[in-house]
Amino acid sequence: MDTFLQQVINGLTAGSVYAVVALGYTMVYGIIQLINFAHGEVVMIGAMVAFTVINALAPAGLPPLAVVLIGTACAVPVCMLVGYSMERLAYRPLRGAPRLAPLITAIGVSIILQHLALMIWSRNVLAFPQIIASRTYFIAGAAITTVQIAILAICVGLMGGLALLVYRTRLGTAMRATAQNPQVAGLMGIDVNRVIAATFVIGAALGAVAGVLFGTYYGLAQYTMGSVLGLKAFSAAVLGGIGNIPGAMLGGVLLGLVEALGAGYIGDFTDLCQYGWLSGAIDACEGGGQFILAGSNYQDVFAFIVLILVLVFRPSGLLGERVGERA
Amino acid sequence: MNNKLSITLIAAALALTGCGEQKPPAKTEAPASSQTAAPPPAPEALEVKIGHVGPLTGGIAHLGKDNENGARLAVDEANAAGIKLDGKNVKFTLIAEDDQADPKVGTTVAQKLVDAKVNGVVGHLNSGVTIPASAVYNQAGIPMISGSATNPKLTEQGFKNVFRVVGRDDQQGPAIASYLAAEKKPKVVAVIDDATAYGEGIANEVEKTLKGAKIKVLPREKGTDKTTDWKAVLTKLRGRKPDAVFYGGMDATGGPLLKQGRELGIKAVFAFGDGACTDKMKELAGEAAEGLLCSQAGIPPQAASKNFLDAYKKKFNTDPILYSPFTYDATNLLIEAMKKANSSDPATYLPELQKISFTGATGPIEFDDKGDRKDAEITIFTMQGGKIEPLAVVKGGRTTPYEEFLKTMGGGK
Numbered sequence: 001m002d003t004f005l006q007q008v009i010n011g012l013t014a015g016s017v018y019a020v021v022a023l024g025y026t027m028v029y030g031i032i033q034l035i036n037f038a039h040g041e042v043v044m045i046g047a048m049v050a051f052t053v054i055n056a057l058a059p060a061g062l063p064p065l066a067v068v069l070i071g072t073a074c075a076v077p078v079c080m081l082v083g084y085s086m087e088r089l090a091y092r093p094l095r096g097a098p099r100l101a102p103l104i105t106a107i108g109v110s111i112i113l114q115h116l117a118l119m120i121w122s123r124n125v126l127a128f129p130q131i132i133a134s135r136t137y138f139i140a141g142a143a144i145t146t147v148q149i150a151i152l153a154i155c156v157g158l159m160g161g162l163a164l165l166v167y168r169t170r171l172g173t174a175m176r177a178t179a180q181n182p183q184v185a186g187l188m189g190i191d192v193n194r195v196i197a198a199t200f201v202i203g204a205a206l207g208a209v210a211g212v213l214f215g216t217y218y219g220l221a222q223y224t225m226g227s228v229l230g231l232k233a234f235s236a237a238v239l240g241g242i243g244n245i246p247g248a249m250l251g252g253v254l255l256g257l258v259e260a261l262g263a264g265y266i267g268d269f270t271d272l273c274q275y276g277w278l279s280g281a282i283d284a285c286e287g288g289g290q291f292i293l294a295g296s297n298y299q300d301v302f303a304f305i306v307l308i309l310v311l312v313f314r315p316s317g318l319l320g321e322r323v324g325e326r327a
Numbered sequence: 328m329n330n331k332l333s334i335t336l337i338a339a340a341l342a343l344t345g346c347g348e349q350k351p352p353a354k355t356e357a358p359a360s361s362q363t364a365a366p367p368p369a370p371e372a373l374e375v376k377i378g379h380v381g382p383l384t385g386g387i388a389h390l391g392k393d394n395e396n397g398a399r400l401a402v403d404e405a406n407a408a409g410i411k412l413d414g415k416n417v418k419f420t421l422i423a424e425d426d427q428a429d430p431k432v433g434t435t436v437a438q439k440l441v442d443a444k445v446n447g448v449v450g451h452l453n454s455g456v457t458i459p460a461s462a463v464y465n466q467a468g469i470p471m472i473s474g475s476a477t478n479p480k481l482t483e484q485g486f487k488n489v490f491r492v493v494g495r496d497d498q499q500g501p502a503i504a505s506y507l508a509a510e511k512k513p514k515v516v517a518v519i520d521d522a523t524a525y526g527e528g529i530a531n532e533v534e535k536t537l538k539g540a541k542i543k544v545l546p547r548e549k550g551t552d553k554t555t556d557w558k559a560v561l562t563k564l565r566g567r568k569p570d571a572v573f574y575g576g577m578d579a580t581g582g583p584l585l586k587q588g589r590e591l592g593i594k595a596v597f598a599f600g601d602g603a604c605t606d607k608m609k610e611l612a613g614e615a616a617e618g619l620l621c622s623q624a625g626i627p628p629q630a631a632s633k634n635f636l637d638a639y640k641k642k643f644n645t646d647p648i649l650y651s652p653f654t655y656d657a658t659n660l661l662i663e664a665m666k667k668a669n670s671s672d673p674a675t676y677l678p679e680l681q682k683i684s685f686t687g688a689t690g691p692i693e694f695d696d697k698g699d700r701k702d703a704e705i706t707i708f709t710m711q712g713g714k715i716e717p718l719a720v721v722k723g724g725r726t727t728p729y730e731e732f733l734k735t736m737g738g739g740k
Contacts, residue, residue, distance in 0.1 A: 006558075006562040014558075129610075143592045145590050218556065219613065220611060263559035295547070295548060296559055297522055297554070299554070
């Protein structure tokens with residue numbers, strides 16, 4: 001039981017980071033129907049910038065929490081700038097083009113950002129300075145660290161804040177209006193370009209925070225970290241119904257859980273020795289041995305299995321029916 | 328979302344994964360420069376050229392230079408000793424080349440040495456560079472001895488002229504496993520690997536040795552060489568209460584594994600192979616790295632013979648960094664074989680090299696049929712106060728505490 005609870009805690013932590021990254025995908029898709037594949041790279045740049053700042057400040061003797069906050073405070077504007085320039089330079093000129101063109105551009109932007117990061121931060125795995133002393137608490141045998149609690153709290157806070165922004169402010173109203181119909185929104189006096197740019201910038205800011213959380217949680221950052229993280233978050237967005245904000249949150253958390261539980265238990269389920277009629281036929285089973293078809297190294301595959309299943313059976317995602325409320 | 332878009336998305340997602348994993352080619356550094364031009368030979372002296380190759384530019388240039396220093400020291404000592412071959416005074420010349428730790432440059436430089444008609448080669452530093460270069464030397468029949476290439480493949484190619492004075496990767500698994508079994512006496516051990524040739528190879532050796540010592544080994548868990556989230560695997564293992572966890576993989580994945588293991592409250596001993604036996608583990612795993620056990624092929628340079636350490640310090644005004652005792656021995660082996668054969672002709676002295684028995688800065692050296700060093704040492708390290716400190720030396724299945732090993736080395740060459 002404590003193993004199960006532990007996997008759930010692991011899944012929730014990873015899932016809430018996916019959810020925050022997924023918001024960046026879903027907001028942009030909601031408003032201009034573009035899958036911004038470069039969003040994963042924005043997350044990576046957030047982690048890298050924070051790494052540089054924290055590394056520089058760590059020996060200065062400031063309180064650790066302040067150092068991490070300053071690191072985040074530097075990463076967020078940098079990522080906002082990256083998000084804005086990306087929209088202004090790469091996507092706005094293609095706004096009227098067929099939807100494949102911006103999609104391919106997004107992949108191009110992603111490669112460019114990745115290699116820029118390679119040039120700036122080298123190909124090495126960077127050890128994220130571990131200045132926050134992480135304490136472990138045990139709940140019914142399952143361990144949860146202060147960092148995990150902080151990640152859960154920050155992610156819930158960010159999601160709540162975003163929901164408020166979208167549903168309670170003028171900017172949010174403008175975003176939803178633009179999502180429904182850009183032409184009509186423009187006629188109503190909404191500056192559509194500004195609203196779209198704002199969407200990118202907000203998504204990038206969320207991505208920056210997610211990057212810092214990811215770096216602190218796993219203790220490392222590398223120029224390639226954005227691609228797999230980005231694809232998983234994208235799968236989460238699709239799972240929840242791309243374009244739908246609560247959907248991205250739900251999708252992220254669910255995906256984290258599926259991954260953790262999947263990786264934790266797939267080895268047990270695919271152990272052919274526990275199936276009586278098969279175990280006789282396999283030599284490795286003799287004397288309590290095991291013959292495992294797929295082990296926990298298949299962890300990363302779950303996200304993509306989920307993606308394929310959703311696209312095949314429910315392309316609009318779990319919460320994706322109310323197409324009108326896309327932003 | 329219609330079906331057509333779905334297909335596009337999957338295709339795009341796949342394309343992006345592909346792109347993400349693409350590794351851009353290695354950075355090219357400044358072009359190779361010949362370090363030593365061969366001086367014109369004295370009239371009646373016989374000139375014997377010994378080539379040394381290692382990376383002298385790039386990220387591990389300091390290790391390449393260290394290797395070169397070892398070879399240079401041996402050459403200078405041989406010149407000072409006034410060795411005669413076939414009645415003629417011999418002048419040894421070291422031709423030092425830069426392979427930039429790049430396999431392609433390595434083979435080019437190897438060809439250059441062959442064209443310069445060197446009598447023997449010491450190098451290269453990296454396994455990945457040494458293996459392709461060894462084919463070039465083999466074709467030309469020039470003996471080569473590497474002081475640092477630990478990949479088993481090097482001597483598995485069937486080349487008669489290829490030797491190494493350092494241990495092999497596949498000797499590490501048994502060494503760390505037998506140390507673990509003898510010193511920590513675990514009842515249940517979990518073995519994890521990163522599904523690469525290196526990680527799986529060393530994990531298999533560890534599992535075999537542990538099972539031979541009647542220790543229960545849990546079913547193998549696997550990650551990948553990019554895994555950063557080990558929590559699912561570790562949570563599963565925690566439920567089975569192992570006393571020790573062995574991981575075959577590199578520090579970039581081993582660091583998070585160790586950190587997350589401690590976060591989950593796993594109290595077991597963690598043991599790693601040389602891929603994760605670096606000071607970087609401290610940065611990656613923080614406090615969790617304390618007490619980690621790990622192994623490296625060879626012996627730490629501080630454990631080389633006192634004569635060598637003093638001579639090195641005197642000549643270069645710095646301490647040896649890593650493999651220079653091995654390149655020093657490799658160079659001396661070439662010279663010794665030439666002396667025994669009374670010839671510097673590769674074809675003539677090669678048989679002497681194969682059956683040589685020599686005590687060098689790293690202890691007694693003999694080669695087996697493949698050209699590997701018999702009873703090569705593997706050193707076990709532990710993480711102490713943020714640094715990798717040697718604990719013991721395993722040689723031919725016997726474990727000697729590091730302090731005692733240092734004493735036995737005092738009387739070396």
